Amino acid sequence: MTQNGQHHLSPYITFTRAEWARLRDATPLPLTEEELETLHGLNERVSLEEVSDIYLPLSRLLNLYVAATQNLHRATHTFLGSRVEKVPYIIGIAGSVAVGKSTTARIIQALLARWPNHPQVALVTTDGFLYPNRVLEARGIMHRKGFPESYDVRALLRFLADIKSGAPEVRAPVYSHLRYDIVPDEYVVIRQPDIVIVEGLNVLQTHPAPGDRPRLFVSDFFDFSIYVDADERDIRRWYIERFQTLRYTAFSHPESYFRRYATLSDAQAREVAASIWEQINAVNLRENIAPTRYRARLILEKGPDHAVVRVHLRK
Template sequence: MTRNNYAPYITISREEWAKRSDDPMLHLLNDFETLQGLNEPLTMEEITQIYVPLSRLLNLYVSGAQRLHAATNSFLGSQFLKVPFIIGIAGSVAVGKSTTARVLQRLLSAWPNHPKVDLVTTDGFLYPNKVLEQKGIMNRKGFPESYDIRRLIQFLANVKSAKERVSAPVYSHLEYDILPNELKWIESPDIVIVEGVNVLQVRPRQQQKEPTIFVSDFFDFSIFVDAEMEDLQQWYIDRFKSLRQTAFRNPESYFHRYAHLSDKESEVIATNIWNEINRPNLELNILPTRFRASLILEKGGHHFVQSLKLRRI
């Protein structure tokens, strides 16, 4: 009789994970407050116990890839250019992906052999609002169909082809739109971190004749930042209320009309946005990709990681 005991992940408690820390790196984060997002608590304890060990693990993966590249060159008797190691970070709106990406960028740049670490968010690859309006999907911004996937894949293909200088479009959260005359340039990086809600999406178009290429095909390692649905909704509402006192105050903000709402009005509107847009996108498109990640960071209601799942090799 055969038994199916396949378990693709190793589950690691916070306490066990923290034992893999590396204290000498902490001097690099004296200004860690600048790395945290709005309403996302970030403490030195979280950095020490979660992110430093994670950077150490990623450094091992990157070093291994670099050794494999050198071995391949030796075997072929050639000197092909080293391609960047690409890390994808996925997860819901308000889960803290951006904070995770910024902290990892800072830590990874301190390890030897890969000092240049670039960070790209997929917001820049959203279609401009004008196009979304023409397509009738302005209320589905953040869903897979709202992205110029062809342009994103071409960007990643250029990066993985070791092109010395590659451009990415820039998104303005203030204007809630793509900035048509601005580009972010990626120049010969050692590591590129790509952060976005749907970067692990693999839903192909119907009746597609050419071979299907997914964004995640370019990733060497992927991370999914996870949390309970109820916590995500509350974090989104809390963030919306905070933005009302900060970014929404700017007269040029797309959401300036929300700046003078009361707490109760803000909660009603944020809840409606969550239920009509963010929750459906999470349930339909984002959560189903969770178990495609190399590593899952499982957050508790306090916004801190309480356990991790690392894919077996």
């Protein structure tokens, strides 16, 4: 753990990969290679060693936090003499496009669901709370998709408030990456799980979008928050590599919104992807996403190969 020198005044305790891995203690590895294969993202290989070294200690920490929070709720209800309502523990996961936060969210979901005291773990992405394309086009911000103003923040806040109030059933809109739009009349139904993981670009943001003045912020509902971090040059490379691979997968689908990119050559694909990165994703990262890094309870710092090299835990 790094606690001396220039880091001694940091609000975080920094762990090397080896130091963090030792905190796994005796936690067993519940995932097989085959199960892990279904969880990682495109162009992002995650090994069982990575799960063992990074995600198992994290699941152990989160399990302790969840148990402590559940005990706190029981103590409050005992004091009030009221019936204990099931209140889900909410974990927020933030980070750039292409940094691997979706993979992180899926692995954490799979591991936490193996712990006996919270087997029901739901995963929701904030993509479902993007405004439909017709709304973005009408507002002239289709090119700003993924920026704070492209989300229906009020709907997301209502969703989280309903979850925290113990509502028996809460619905979240469904987003199709294939169609690049909200799917009409389709929802993910959340029925009082033990844990809800909320993954998205801007979930740790606190300043309101232009013209909007919410009294609450999405992060106000989080019990724990994680930021998946990496050097911008690495994220840019991962984005371009993923874009090139998508030409042979999602982009080639007849219904794909990006079908026009399927026939690009390698050189053309690199040029288009680099342009999209610089004009859209890099701007959003620098202006809106990266500034929220230090609001997270825990930061996973990745190296050039997507492997986590350091973990920063808020004191």
